[in-house]
Amino acid sequence: MQAWHRPYVAAFRARFLLMLQYRAAALAGFATQCWWGAIKIMVYAAFYETAAAAAPLSLGDVITYTWLGQAFLALLPWVADPEVGLSIRTGGVGYDRLRPLDTYSYWYARTLGWIIARALPRAVLMLVAAGIVLPLVGLQEWAWQPPSGIEAALLFVPALLLMVMLAVAVLMLANIVVAASLNERGVNAVLTPLVIVLSGSLVPLDFFPDAVRPLLHVQPFAGLVDIPFRIYFADLRGTAALQGLALQAGWTLALIGLGRLAMAQMMRRLEMQGG
Amino acid sequence: MPQILVESLAKSYRVAERAPGVAGALGGLLRRRWREVKALVDVSFTLEAGELLSFIGPNGAGKSTTIKILSGILRPSSGRVEVGGLVPYEDRLRHVARIGVVFGQRSQLWWDLPVLDGFDLLADIYRIEPERYRRRRDELVALLRLEPLLAQPVRQLSLGQRMRAEFAAALLHDPAILFLDEPTIGLDAPSKLAVRDFVKRLNRERNVTVLLTTHDMHDVEALAERVIVIGQGRLLADSSLDRLRSGVFAERRLWVDFARDAPTLDMPGVAVRARTARSLELAFDPARIPAAKLIAAIAAEHAVDDIHVEEPAIEEVIARFYDLHDSSEA
Numbered sequence: 001m002q003a004w005h006r007p008y009v010a011a012f013r014a015r016f017l018l019m020l021q022y023r024a025a026a027l028a029g030f031a032t033q034c035w036w037g038a039i040k041i042m043v044y045a046a047f048y049e050t051a052a053a054a055a056p057l058s059l060g061d062v063i064t065y066t067w068l069g070q071a072f073l074a075l076l077p078w079v080a081d082p083e084v085g086l087s088i089r090t091g092g093v094g095y096d097r098l099r100p101l102d103t104y105s106y107w108y109a110r111t112l113g114w115i116i117a118r119a120l121p122r123a124v125l126m127l128v129a130a131g132i133v134l135p136l137v138g139l140q141e142w143a144w145q146p147p148s149g150i151e152a153a154l155l156f157v158p159a160l161l162l163m164v165m166l167a168v169a170v171l172m173l174a175n176i177v178v179a180a181s182l183n184e185r186g187v188n189a190v191l192t193p194l195v196i197v198l199s200g201s202l203v204p205l206d207f208f209p210d211a212v213r214p215l216l217h218v219q220p221f222a223g224l225v226d227i228p229f230r231i232y233f234a235d236l237r238g239t240a241a242l243q244g245l246a247l248q249a250g251w252t253l254a255l256i257g258l259g260r261l262a263m264a265q266m267m268r269r270l271e272m273q274g275g
Numbered sequence: 276m277p278q279i280l281v282e283s284l285a286k287s288y289r290v291a292e293r294a295p296g297v298a299g300a301l302g303g304l305l306r307r308r309w310r311e312v313k314a315l316v317d318v319s320f321t322l323e324a325g326e327l328l329s330f331i332g333p334n335g336a337g338k339s340t341t342i343k344i345l346s347g348i349l350r351p352s353s354g355r356v357e358v359g360g361l362v363p364y365e366d367r368l369r370h371v372a373r374i375g376v377v378f379g380q381r382s383q384l385w386w387d388l389p390v391l392d393g394f395d396l397l398a399d400i401y402r403i404e405p406e407r408y409r410r411r412r413d414e415l416v417a418l419l420r421l422e423p424l425l426a427q428p429v430r431q432l433s434l435g436q437r438m439r440a441e442f443a444a445a446l447l448h449d450p451a452i453l454f455l456d457e458p459t460i461g462l463d464a465p466s467k468l469a470v471r472d473f474v475k476r477l478n479r480e481r482n483v484t485v486l487l488t489t490h491d492m493h494d495v496e497a498l499a500e501r502v503i504v505i506g507q508g509r510l511l512a513d514s515s516l517d518r519l520r521s522g523v524f525a526e527r528r529l530w531v532d533f534a535r536d537a538p539t540l541d542m543p544g545v546a547v548r549a550r551t552a553r554s555l556e557l558a559f560d561p562a563r564i565p566a567a568k569l570i571a572a573i574a575a576e577h578a579v580d581d582i583h584v585e586e587p588a589i590e591e592v593i594a595r596f597y598d599l600h601d602s603s604e605a
Contacts (some may be wrong), residue, residue, distance in 0.1 A: 006399050006402055007399050007400040007401075007402065009399075010395075010396055010399030010400065011399075012398070014385070014388065014413075015393070018385075018388065026596075027472065031538060038602065056448065090381060090382075091378070091380075091381045092381065092382075092383075094343065094378065094381065095376075095378075095383045097347065097348045097367070097371075098346060098347070098371050098374075098383075099333050099400050100368045100369070100371050100372040100400075102368075102400075163358075164474050169369070189512050189594055262577060268350065
């Protein structure tokens, strides 16, 4: 029981179980995401009626992309972990430094617990609604389709995992900026639009102009939505899928490295107010 | 080798400064002026294992900064610090596993979790073996009367209850040194007494080294044999409370009620401050004539009904001390 990971697992579990209790928030989020997903799909349908030939993805794929996006919306790193902001204001950071733990990993585990607990109930509800209920009521063509084949399904598992790891690595950078600037509003104001647009959550990255597309496909946020979802419906397959996974993994490691450096720097300069 | 060694410790902060008003705010956009605030200047002291030391000083004197450096949260600007042979901010992970800390104004428990869940989480965080943890926890729960609170979320506890839970939380991993930053702040009288009693027992019976800061002079009186006074970042005194008192107030008071009319006293080193028909209020310098000797001398010659010596109140001593050193908060 002296395993090195025991504290981090415990921190993750505590946060996860606590966050899972917010049922009203999950239901409200689910309702909003259903509504928003339906609107997006109707907009796409109108677009495809006039210009289907020009579209880089089929309508069916775009519909699945949209439902996936709505299901996993809460995994997107668009606001810094509110617990970090709170602990900065209340001085809890001092206590975090008093634990015999690697502070980066400790925060990472907690933020991971937070984001997964937020996303899980919404994803399950969305899967039931868009993947099971819609086909049952005869709206098969508007439904969330299963992965395109065994290979896509198997590759989507690591892609989803890396998507979560990457999201938390991004959040950790946001957390550190919050801790250093003592305020979360500035960070969130910048982060939200950046993540929504660059991840492909707003529209798939293939819908962007040719000039910027190559760049968009290799930037870190692509690993949050665009890469895993295209693996899901086998738009990325074989070598391209593996490259996608490698890109996700590479950015995750790079951002974790950057976060660790930034945190070490911040902790060295840490000053606590009062007395 | 002392357990805690602090040598020429200094810590300064850089704070942005701007003139008040709109002009100042606009000016601050263009050019930021920094001012250096010296939180600690050349502080040195040592502490042996099992000692109990109180840090006192006005608000902003540098007490908490010292505790934060000793506990490894802050790094000093210069100076040398060793706690149990480790430099706290260099060897943080090993250091913090051996200390317990309670900040009276902050909570280390999880607001939304029941007290017991918080303890379990701390056991995981400190990687305490389950058997050892259970024993330690049950002991602390009994000692601090926490049994009825274990199932309650921390946010529902009163401050006094929470403080008892905080102490247990800080001691689950059986630290050799306990840092307490204003542990009795805001507590009611019974809770204060309970905290003092607990700290004293911990120190006496378990030989835990305790370093505490406080503004409550009754804490100091009840707890500490040794007191360090800091003012404006400097160490002003490091002595026993008694010596501190006699250093500030050379004079003490003696009240004597006589069975008959009060006599005229003529003793060297003793002055009559006030008299009624049957009583005298005397001022004397204990360095010149000890209280016991004075009392014996009076009782030998006169029929005495009642007699008592009064010490200057500790608040008075400290306030006077700050004044003497010109170190009340600026």
